Amino acid sequence: MDLTIPSTDLTAILPQITLIGAASVLLLLSLSDRLRRAMPYLALLALAVVAVQVAGLWGQAPRSFTDMMVRDDFTGFADLIFIAGAILTILISVAYAETHGIDRGEYYALILFAVSGMSLMAASVDLFTFFLSLEVLSISLYVLIGFERGEPMSNEGALKYFLLGAFASGFILYGIALIYGATGTTHYQDLTTFVNHAVPGPKNLLLLAGLGLLLVGLGFKVSMAPFHGWTPDVYQGAPTPISAFMATGSKAAGFAVLIRVFASVFAELRVDWVPLLWGLTVLTMTIGNIVALVQTDLKRLLAYSSIAHAGYMLLAIVAGGAEGSSSILFYLLVYTLMNVAAFGVIAVLSAKGEASHTLDEIAGLGVRRPALAAVMAVAMFSLAGIPPTAGFMAKFYVFSAVVKADFLGLAVIGVLNSGVSLYYYLRVVVWMYMRESTRPVPSPADRRLSLNGLAALFISALALLQIGIMPSSLLQIAQRAVLMLR
């Protein structure tokens, strides 16, 4: 028997290797208590190094592990979303973790592990490496959600996400098995060839069943209705920065795979899956927006809003093509900034001991803490899609992709849904600025907030306005990133 090790060119996964190495080092350093306060900054340093590596590999497309991993510009753009989300999450975590007794090195190490999982998911061009990376991401998240061990809600969220996540993994594996049974390959490129050269005749039911199961599993990860049930409980129970991290990174990773698999590999089978996804998209948007109307808990409200936003992004998957894919990438980056800003305000206040989970508790925030209220207002306007914030441009690109792909009905339903969502986003703004405060105005000494958190909030708010006013350069990068998908 002749054995050879496949070429060991690891350039394609250099950033992921850096992430995993840094996470392991953090894990070992967390054994001693001396470096406890330096942990978040070490994690930030690692993420900065990875960002430089990603930028350095831009424009090339190295492949690793017998073509199972690729670092094209699509991976690069997705990585930038994950890294931005992780950096902002760590910044809003520092003060929160200290006051909630979870400031341990493991917390930051797990965030790095999760980012490596997301990044590997986006880089995977084989169903197996995709599944393995998904597990790396999911297992890190299970632990992170339950990190506040004393909190029953945190434990409940972790257990729910773990049980349902394990179930979703089962669906994905079964889907992969059926796809392999039908085509004899798990590699994206071979799958594309198989689909494009299929002999005309009766439909390949085994392949379609596999595709459907894969959609169920991925739908769970991006909280697509009717697989969205876990979202509110988990977002409410998890430590607030982790809710932000999940809403941004985990969702972005799920969509990266959806784009690769549905918008690119199985694009030829659109006739078969578009009607299904059409219905699921409408259901996701509608359920998210209608149920969000009656929420009084801010984290639950943001959870239902995240379901609705998953619906908007699914619109672009239905639209398909380069335009649909690039509009999702743009949307994901903007969505990351909006969510970090919204969850970040809650986390920063919570770190000061001012629980701000319900509408009652943020009443009069505009008087008490004008700067935080302003950030929250920008986030809400952006989530609602009101110009000149970035949320408007993101929605604009998605809807224009949908209209150009001739799904006029879907675009109309989307815009109507977006109109419904105005009510609950603006209600938050109304409560902040037009209600009497239930709490006294803090004294100057009490006003001081954690600098890290404030930095993250202002970076996201300013970026939202900046992208909203000048979106074209970012959009061009997103458009170039999806060119390499084929």
Add this chain to the structure above:
Amino acid sequence: MLTDYISVLVFTVVAVAFVAINLFLSRLLRPRNPYPEKLTSYECGEDPEGQSWIQFNIRFYVVALIFLIFEVEIAFLYPWGVVMKQLGLAAYLEMAVFILILGAGFVYVWKKGDLEWVKESDVIAVLERRQAEEEAQRARRTSPRDLPEAVTSDQ
């Protein structure tokens, strides 16, 4: 395409039928004589206490997880050891990285005290709690007037 799976179907049906028929036949033929010793859970050389359907200590799972990791390591090391000379330096380095990562996890678990059946930190916590309780009791005994609600409830 689907016809390729017909053998799988046949195999499944035969397997299920084989077990079901044998169980049914032995049920007809065997004597039936249950007595208490026969119904207890199996235990080697000891008198079993109670049922086996009890809640197990969570520490078993930690031990099982660690065992699993090293089990997988062995499963990788054996074939690697057999063909290592053919594969050369690259294979050696890859396995070194693999063991290094496992080693990091091992060091972490060891340092955290999860390899001890009774953790040192747990013992300290229990002792501290017991000490606090004793002190509270002593305080109660020396100054009963400090607990007016207990007194009123007695009357």
